[in-house]
Amino acid sequence: MTSRTLIAPSILSADFAHLADELKALEDSGADWVHIDVMDGHFVPNLTFGPPIIKACKKHSRLPFDVHLMIEQPERWLEAWRDAGADRITFHVEACTHAHRYLSMVREMGLASGITLNPQTPLCSIEFLLKECDQVLIMSVNPGFGGQKFIEPMLDKIRSLRQMIDALQLKTMIQVDGGISLQNAQKICAAGADVLVMGSAFFAAADKKSLVKEVQSLKK
Numbered sequence: 001m002t003s004r005t006l007i008a009p010s011i012l013s014a015d016f017a018h019l020a021d022e023l024k025a026l027e028d029s030g031a032d033w034v035h036i037d038v039m040d041g042h043f044v045p046n047l048t049f050g051p052p053i054i055k056a057c058k059k060h061s062r063l064p065f066d067v068h069l070m071i072e073q074p075e076r077w078l079e080a081w082r083d084a085g086a087d088r089i090t091f092h093v094e095a096c097t098h099a100h101r102y103l104s105m106v107r108e109m110g111l112a113s114g115i116t117l118n119p120q121t122p123l124c125s126i127e128f129l130l131k132e133c134d135q136v137l138i139m140s141v142n143p144g145f146g147g148q149k150f151i152e153p154m155l156d157k158i159r160s161l162r163q164m165i166d167a168l169q170l171k172t173m174i175q176v177d178g179g180i181s182l183q184n185a186q187k188i189c190a191a192g193a194d195v196l197v198m199g200s201a202f203f204a205a206a207d208k209k210s211l212v213k214e215v216q217s218l219k220k
């Protein structure tokens with residue numbers, strides 16, 4: 001569990017024609033990580049960034065790059081994301097057969113490892129992976145698009161995961177992604193989240209610094 005809440009704005013909601021400026025605004029806001037949503041058009045019905053774009057972005061930010069892979073067979077690409085500048089790699093438990101092995105591979109590459117679950121996927125599917133994870137990402141929308149509505153039953157899932165992690169005395173962080181704004185951020189933290197991903201709400205905010213400050217001061 002981290003001492004304060006972290007915020008990882010998702011550049012999925014940024015203006016893609018001005019990514020360097022958007023990354024600067026993100027860093028100036030005081031946000032903690034840059035969340036990068038990689039979609040392959042197979043695992044999710046949308047296409048976004050590949051390694052060359054991440055590499056180009058890396059030159060415009062000093063923040064850790066938190067790469068969320070919504071792709072099939074994520075193991076085929078691990079080195080490519082690392083070489084492009086990923087600091088943290090999270091992939092979906094539904095997208096691969098040997099998640100335990102791939103999480104270890106991410107750590108062996110010197111990066112932080114993460115596993116994520118679609119809303120319908122039960123926590124028991126990752127119970128025996130927790131020790132290999134630096135973070136678990138709870139999807140609170142069906143992945144593929146920004147600007148969707150937070151799925152309320154995910155609050156119970158976050159609470160249960162908090163209990164699992166605390167019972168095992170692990171430092172694994174809980175990250176939550178999808179449909180988060182200042183309106184619901186407090187209850188998500190109260191449920192046990194350490195890191196909030198924010199796409200549309202962050203990029204729509206006129207005053208990004210105060211938004212970030214408010215999120216970072218949220219208590220569990």
Ligand code: DX5
Pocket residue numbers: 010012013035037068141142143144145146147148177178179180197198199200201
């Ligand atoms: C959805 C992505 C999210 C998304 C969040 O598949 O994983 O990171 O960009 O966007 P908002 O905050 O608009 O739901």
Ligand code: ZN
Pocket residue numbers: 010035036037068177197
């Ligand atoms: Zn994401």
